[in-house]
Amino acid sequence: MKLIWAGVLLLLVLIAPELAQHSPTEPVAPPYSPPGTGGLLGTDYLGRDVVSRLLHGGRPMVLTSLLAALAGSGLGALAGLSVAFGRHWVETVVMRPLDALAAVPPILLLLLVLTALPNRVGVVLAVALASVPLAARVARAAAEQVMGRAHIEAAVARGEGWGWLVGREVLPLVRGTLLADLGVRFVMAVYLVAAAGFLGLSTSDSDWGLLVVEALPGAALQPIALLAPVLGIALLAVTANLWTDRRAACS
Template sequence: MTAVPPAAPPRPSRPARTLTLLALSALPLLLALAGPLLAPHSLDTPVTAPYAAPGDGALLGGDQLGRDVLSRVLHGGTLLILGALLVSVVTTTTAALLGCIAVLRPALGRLLERTADVAILLPPLLGIMLIALAWPDGGRWAVIAAAITLGIPYAVRIVAAAASTLAHAGYVEAALARGESTAYVALREILPNLRATVLTLFGLRFVEAVYVISMAGFLQIGPQPPASDWSLMVRENAPGILLNPWAVLAPSLAIALLAITVSLVTHSLSPDTTTKAATRA
């Protein structure tokens, strides 16, 4: 008698997976936003020897100046998350408006497409450096401005591609026949049907902004000492990684955990086709 293989355990439902991923993504967000209240030591006061190993006085050891690594990690994510949120909100909002209007105004659509083609040819790192050099202080605001400037053309192309399937829908043509304005049709008839696309775009732009801001910090563009910032911590403590690896690993893992969990939530909440299209762009 042929043995019947055991049935595979049922996979968690999509809502259950989504709730799990939301909980995981909330951890780094809460850690970064509420971290300053949980820090056991002062941000700038040395509590141990430089690059000291983890011990009783410092759970993750000391950094290059003997400051508590854990306390600086708990402080270091606030500005990164707020900056990434600002970039994703501005980029997604602008792209949603321009993308919906572009499908109704072909001339504007062609102009935006040519702008996106130019932006694609410009390496992101070079664009960040050029904008940072042109900015008055070359600090964090320059990086945020660069991320927004470089991200909008890609985002507009994604929204326009999704909106083009709706531009000739019956309810859109009826609204245009009634004499409704382009802005009205874009905001009231097309945009509400692109919620999945906009949600996916927001999540992906947030993850991209995290990487862009962090990469700029590694290149000494953005916050400068003695600021507490995850990317700045990695750069400052790299020379002592063999003495206290946690001074580099802790902020690096925080950046990776934040980006990965938000990316997983975005993929879970959005339809596969929309996510794939946004990822390709």
């Protein structure tokens, strides 16, 4: 049931821009119109339809967060599995730089990367880099728990290469753990992408984080314009957490 709910929500977010009644930049009523007067959820400080802006902002936010989470989890898994099967020097070469990266607060890393690369690629890169260190540790810990199994030791004794060991022997055993960790990375990515919009670093004119910061000055006049994107971000995070719990239970 949790997976069905997550799939339905993802589908709705992806097709949402086609369901929007207005352009996200089109004024449709006086500023801060209440719900019902200027649309289902009213209008923002420029008179734009809140529902249309919310629908247009969901797809780029989800796709950016998902791409960043996949990149971070994939690189982290590759690093963690390399350390689990490598020699001692591999740990020094791979994990020490990741430990240093983990010491940088994600928001600071986001600001540094977007200063040099102020576009969607920069957002994906920054969020992915913030995800790699923890994803690597999860992958390493999961691999080390199964390395002592008989079939893996037999494959090592046969002289199988690293690719065979990881792809055929270890990955099927740790797949559930890595997928659950991907869900955690996605939640983190959603928060960071929303934070980029909140800080004015968004590359979309209807990013949910941007909607939040734009609605703050008029929250007393039109609280729905503030609550709608906040609840949207929370709903994405809760849905991803439910999916993560499901994957963890199955692993």
